[in-house]
Amino acid sequence: MQIESPNVYENIKRFRELKNISRQQMADDLDLSLSGYAKLERGEIDVTLSRINQIAGLLEIDVSKLLNFDASQIFNLNNNNLVQGVGTKADIVHYHTDEYLVKYVKILEEEVERLKLEIKLAAQKLD
16 A cells, blocks of 8 residues: 655654655665665655555654644644634634644644544455
């Protein structure tokens, strides 16, 4: 199964950098050349679900974070007119931010569980 989400490649890079892991270390752990790993991060080569599982294990995160994480949805709320409404004043934008984040995280966690179940069911069908 090939993964075709453009964000997955960016997420691999972001999490690798957040964990302070070098490209060379990731390449070594994945048994890839440095240039091969760099192509993976740039999305120039397709990555399989089993490779995503391997990368998630190395980064010590859930697969769902690689597949679904979008930092702009969480960290850019103050500048997001679509979420807050066009023309919203800054003092109103900040009013419920913490409460919104807690609810948003809960929704994401539920979605992660749903996706894990779907992946498990799909894997069972392939067997």
